[in-house]
Amino acid sequence: MVHGQAKGRSAIVLGAGMVGTATAWHLRQRGFDVVLVDRRVPGNETSFGNAGLIQREAVMPYAFPMDAGRLARIAFGMGNDTAWRARDLPTLAPMLARYFWNSLPGRYDPICMAYERMVRHCLAEHQAMAAQANATGMMRAGGWKQIFQSQAAMKTALHHAKEVAERFGVPHTVLDGATLAREEPTLQRQLAGAIHWTSPFAVSDPGGLVKAYARGFEAAGGTLATGDAQTLRPHGAGWRVTGEDGDLDAETAVICLGPWSDMVLRPLGYRFPLFVKRGYHMHVALDGALATPMLLTEQGVTMIPTPSGLRIATGAEFARREAPAATRQITRSIAIARTLLPIGKPLDAAPWRGARPCLPDMLPALGPCARHPGLWLNFGHAHQGFTLGPVTGRLCAELIAGEAPFIDPMPYDPGRFDRQRLGVLNVAT
Numbered sequence: 001m002v003h004g005q006a007k008g009r010s011a012i013v014l015g016a017g018m019v020g021t022a023t024a025w026h027l028r029q030r031g032f033d034v035v036l037v038d039r040r041v042p043g044n045e046t047s048f049g050n051a052g053l054i055q056r057e058a059v060m061p062y063a064f065p066m067d068a069g070r071l072a073r074i075a076f077g078m079g080n081d082t083a084w085r086a087r088d089l090p091t092l093a094p095m096l097a098r099y100f101w102n103s104l105p106g107r108y109d110p111i112c113m114a115y116e117r118m119v120r121h122c123l124a125e126h127q128a129m130a131a132q133a134n135a136t137g138m139m140r141a142g143g144w145k146q147i148f149q150s151q152a153a154m155k156t157a158l159h160h161a162k163e164v165a166e167r168f169g170v171p172h173t174v175l176d177g178a179t180l181a182r183e184e185p186t187l188q189r190q191l192a193g194a195i196h197w198t199s200p201f202a203v204s205d206p207g208g209l210v211k212a213y214a215r216g217f218e219a220a221g222g223t224l225a226t227g228d229a230q231t232l233r234p235h236g237a238g239w240r241v242t243g244e245d246g247d248l249d250a251e252t253a254v255i256c257l258g259p260w261s262d263m264v265l266r267p268l269g270y271r272f273p274l275f276v277k278r279g280y281h282m283h284v285a286l287d288g289a290l291a292t293p294m295l296l297t298e299q300g301v302t303m304i305p306t307p308s309g310l311r312i313a314t315g316a317e318f319a320r321r322e323a324p325a326a327t328r329q330i331t332r333s334i335a336i337a338r339t340l341l342p343i344g345k346p347l348d349a350a351p352w353r354g355a356r357p358c359l360p361d362m363l364p365a366l367g368p369c370a371r372h373p374g375l376w377l378n379f380g381h382a383h384q385g386f387t388l389g390p391v392t393g394r395l396c397a398e399l400i401a402g403e404a405p406f407i408d409p410m411p412y413d414p415g416r417f418d419r420q421r422l423g424v425l426n427v428a429t
């Protein structure tokens with residue numbers, strides 16, 4: 001259903017990942033004449049190959065690790081959850097320093113409050129879009145399990161789970177090793193136990209869900225176009241992009257290009273501290289089934305049952321977005337998964353690689369561009385863009401339409417980076 005209050009208003013949304021597709025959807029719902037532009041079909045980049053979890057539990061974003069032991073493990077390449085490319089570290093250092101600064105307890109807490117205010121809406125916003133797009137069947141309730149090899153790691157994670165339950169009301173159940181073995185009989189050996197986050201949804205085809213939302217957008221009167229976002233330029237009182245079939249003009253343009261957002265913003269004179277945490281996946285044959293997706297916490301290995309086999313996804317790799325792929329982390333992840341599950345041959349010719357679009361304060365950049373009227377931003381969703389797309393898409397559309405926003409948008413205002421000195425962050429508590 002289209003609200004229709006904004007008759008005559010027009011928008012170009014650049015980038016048809018989960019974030020851009022949801023932004024275009026919500027603008028169309030408010031009566032905007034919307035063109036959603038991508039160089040590829042919708043949902044074929046980062047939103048294609050992720051773990052497909054709609055993470056209701058992810059109320060506290062991934063902070064820079066502060067534990068000396070963990071940092072040493074990462075630095076010496078001993079763990080598998082985080083990897084880095086040495087020659088890219090000088091380029092990444094300024095962003096990582098600000099990421100570290102924002103992860104200190106006094107700064108991290110208000111960031112969590114701002115993050116939770118978005119995450120708490122993720123299930124309802126996905127459900128609303130999925131119902132209209134006839135895609136409810138693509139989302140599976142039942143949550144996912146964080147599994148542990150050691151009691152020590154489980155104990156640390158239980159502190160976090162307790163905080164998430166007590167402060168934010170997100171439920172979980174605790175499984176000891178024997179109960180986990182009963183619930184997941186395909187596991188080949190008994191582990192220390194698991195935290196079962198019961199409220200998230202799992203989507204076995206994340207790119208498929210974005211495509212279903214894009215079809216719903218088209219069915220509601222939106223237009224999909226192929227084109228290069230880097231052709232964006234001011235035109236009259238609005239904006240113009242050159243698509244494959246000619247020029248596209250609108251009063252408003254919204255940049256939702258995820259990890260590529262800087263490529264359009266730099267020529268316009270904006271320098272956002274955008275960096276990426278890359279990740280890989282590969283499908284393998286599994287002799288058996290899993291009741292829910294599972295993350296082996298100590299090693300950062302996610303195992304997601306899908307109709308195309310078991311999807312094994314990696315944690316974070318700090319590297320430049322375009323640096324050549326490094327297969328070590330995914331190869332190790334498959335080897336680690338093989339110690340737990342009866343895994344057969346790889347089903348993909350090569351690993352898939354994606355890039356989580358990150359900002360050093362762990363919050364997206366969402367709001368108007370200070371020096372360019374009619375230009376809006378919605379990018380930088382890091383580890384949870386698949387979860388948050390429908391939430392920030394709605395918030396962005398409400399702001400553009402001049403409606404009362406359903407979430408206080410101030411913490412996500414892109415202007416905070418102009419105001420920041422040495423990573424000082426202006427976040428409402």
Ligand SMILES: Cc1cc2nc3c(=O)[nH]c(=O)nc-3n(C[C@H](O)[C@H](O)[C@H](O)COP(=O)(O)OP(=O)(O)OC[C@H]3O[C@@H](n4cnc5c(N)ncnc54)[C@H](O)[C@@H]3O)c2cc1C
Nearest residue numbers: 015017019039046047050051053229258279384385386387
């Ligand atoms: C291994 C891995 C696992 C993850 N697991 C989860 C998870 O379980 N849950 C979760 O919530 N998140 C997860 N994430 C994070 C999530 O995938 C991202 O945050 C999210 O996909 C970002 O969405 P986006 O729309 O901003 O970017 P994208 O999906 O990358 O969309 C950007 C779009 O811009 C287009 N584009 C780029 N340049 C141009 C151009 N010049 N012209 C036109 N179009 C252009 C691209 O084609 C693309 O379609 C995971 C990420 C990884 C890597």
